[in-house]
Each structure stands twice: as structure tokens, then as C-alpha cells.
Amino acid sequence: MSVPEGALPVGRERHVPGGCFFAAASAELDTHPGQVRQRIADFQSEWMRRIVKLIDRARSAGDVAAEEDPAQLAFELNSMLALANSTYVMFADPAVFDRARAGIGQRLRLARHGPTTECRGLLPISTYTSGGYLPQALTSGA
Template identity: 40%
Template sequence: MDGMKTDGRVERGNQTRRLVLGRTMDIASVEGLEGLSLGRIATELNLSKSGVFALFGSKEELQLATVRAAVAVFSGSVVAPLADLPAGPGRVWALCRNWLAYSSERVFAGGCFFYAVSAEFDARTGPVHDAIAQARRDWVTYMEQTLDDARLAGGLVADVDVPQVAFEVIALMEAPTALGSLPGYPRPTAGARGAIARPPGGEATDGARDDIGDS
């Protein structure tokens, strides 16, 4: 019986944690991680402040937990759907499409979570900055690996500058996030899709270009 009671408390705690992090990710994507506080979350979700404190302990731990949760959501939305796709330009293009959908369809309320919090913590130091920086490095590394896998599979020209193409593609994908809410840019995502198709297409071997055009 005691074990059942303990299991019930643990599950309730996990449910509350998921509820809190769902809200904090949306807040942070719009207002930044500094917009989070244990008291605010408790009030908005009608939870006890002591209960929220017991789960997270401090504002910094709440911020770190929010970053970790956002990494998991990002991975599930952008990376996981590629699991069955073979290496090549088509996989690179699918990765880009997934990212643009993740941003434009507002998986997070403010668009790209990491674009927002990276700007916020860029000039700071500490554990939250480090967690965001690591997430960004992991994303760049994944993009570079996806491009290099395409090169090794014969889908990109052998001498392609993988880090440079990765930099250009990521920059193009993030442009709609910067411009999407500003007047004068009615179709930023469509513009990014067209621009992104060119770097992988330009580096693709002749036999692989149709994979991008048909994707």
C-alpha cells in the first residue's frame, strides 16, 4: 500500500512538472527565460508556490529545466521524423522543412524557443547560458553531420564546405523568426524555403538534385 501511495505521489509530481514546463516553454519563447518565476507559474496554473518550489527549488533550476524540456520538444519535432530517411540531399531538405514548420507553426508560442533565449543570454555567463550554448552547438553539429552524411553518400560534391553550408542554411532558417512579425515581410517562411533549397541544391551532385526538387 505504501508503495502505491508513493507511486501516486510521484506520478502527480510528474504530471505537475509537465504542466509547469509546458507553460514555461511558451512564456520563455515569447518573453525570455527571465520572465519565469516560481510565484508567477504557481499563480497562472493555480498551483501552490511551495509545491512548485519542491519540484524546481529555484528560478535558475526552473530555467534549466525549461531549456532541457525545450530540447526534447525540438528533437521530437525536427529530428525524430528523419529516423527512416536515408542520407542524402533529400534528408537535408527534410530537416530544413521540419525546422521551418516547427518555427512557423508555433510549436512554441513565440516561434523558435532557442532563437529567443539565445539572444537573451548571449552576453551572460552561468549555467543557463551554458545550457543554451550547448543546445545550439548540438544543433549545429547535427546539421553538419547530416550534410556530411549526404556528402559521403554521394549526394553532395566531394569538396563541399560542410561547416559553411551548415552556417548558411541555419541562418536562412532563422530569418523568418526575426522577420515574421515585422511589417513588409508577408511571406518570410516561403522566402526562406526557396533560399534554403539553393545551397544544398548547388552543392548536390547532378543525380541528387531531383531529390531536393521533388521533396
């Protein structure tokens, strides 16, 4: 599984002024109930279903470890796409798409091996919460 061609802009000529229409509309209308908000929510739900479906296909083909949670992986991949879009809109730096492409590629490589601590090189969450890495407000449940 790899980053699909066309999922991220390549050159300045492919960047849409204002970024992704659906991301902009979502940010503008997410707190305003109505038909337009519902259509955007439906689009975003379908987008996520498609990503999950692609991940399921990749798992069936052996390109993604069976232990990977497709919904979690889809969330992580889509998060990188969304951050690339919002960062580009804010700073107009096309290098953010290279960062997103690298991050997505790395996460997909990790997905081939499954969600093990050893594979990802992650420390247990207690390391971050008890070692002062996170603000107390985030770890106290407040």
C-alpha cells in the same frame, strides 16, 4: 538532400508565438554568463553538429559535392533558418518561411555541384569591394 519536413513551419497553426524558444533565449542571454546561457550554447552547438553530420552523410551518398565545406554549408543553412525565425517574430509574416525554404533548397541544389564560381554565378569579392558595392568601413579593415 532536401529541406527536412518539419524544419520550417508550414501553416499559421505551426507558428509558435515568439518564434523559436532557443533563438529567443539565446538573444536574451547571450551576454549573460551562467548555467542557463551555457545550456543554450550547448544546445546550439549540438544543433550545428547535427547539421554538419547530415551534410557529411549527404556527401558520402553523393548528394553534396565532396568539395563543399560541411561547416560552411551548415552555417549558411542555419543562417536562413535563424533569419526566417527573427523576421517572423518581428513582422508575423508566414511568407518568410517560404523564402527560407526556397533559399535553403537553392543552396542545397548548388551544393550538389560544389563550390565553384561558375556554378554559383558569383563574382570575385574584389568586384564588390572595389566597385563601391560595400561601404568603405567594411572593406578597410577598420
